[in-house]
Structures are given as C-alpha cells and as structure tokens.
Amino acid sequence: MNHQDAQNAMQQAGLYNLREVDGTGQGRALVIDRNWRQTAQDPPAGTEVAPDAVITLTAVKYDDR
Template sequence: MNHQQAQDAMQAAGLYNLREVDGKGLGRALVVDRNWVQVGQDPAAGTKVPPGTVITLTAVKYTDR
C-alpha cells in the first residue's frame, strides 16, 4: 500500500493525528505520498485506539526497496 492509501485508510477510520516517518532514517520529507510504500505503523494495524491517538506511519521510497 502506498503512503497516500495508508493516510486515506486512517482518515476513513476517523484517525487524523498522523505522523510520517522516513523508514530509512534519513529524515526525508514524504512529499509525493504515492512515491512511498508503507512498511510499518504504530500502533499496529488492527489496534483499537481513541480518535485523537497519534498514528505513526513509516514509509520508504519505492526506489529504496
């Protein structure tokens, strides 16, 4: 799933407090969301959380894989 799709899924679930992280640890900004693939999230997918919870989405560029 690309980063845009992950954000869309979170927002469809009522979660808007999203934090983006470069999974390579290079501090790159996720500017064009569709160029990034999701490699993790915290809390884990399927975890029930209240609406204001910070969700950290970790992604790498498709070209990093």
C-alpha cells in the same frame, strides 16, 4: 500499500493525528505520498485507539534499496 492509501485508510477510520516517518532513517519529508511504500505503523493495524491518538506511519520510497 502506498503511503497515500495508508493515510486515506486512517482518515476513513476517523484518525487524523498522523505522523510520517522516513523508514530509512534519513529524515526525508514524505512529499509525494504515492511515491512511498508503507512499511510500518504504530500502533499496529487492528489496535483499537482513541480518535485523537497519534498514529505513526513509516514509509520508504519505492526506489530505495
């Protein structure tokens, strides 16, 4: 799933406190969300959380090796 779709899914679930992380550890900003592939989420999908919970979305660029 691309990062934009992941954000859309979170927001449709009423979750807006989203933190974005570059999964390579390089600290890059996720500027064009559709160019990034979602690799992890914390807390994991399916976990029940409060509406104000911080959700960390980790992604890498599609052309990262």
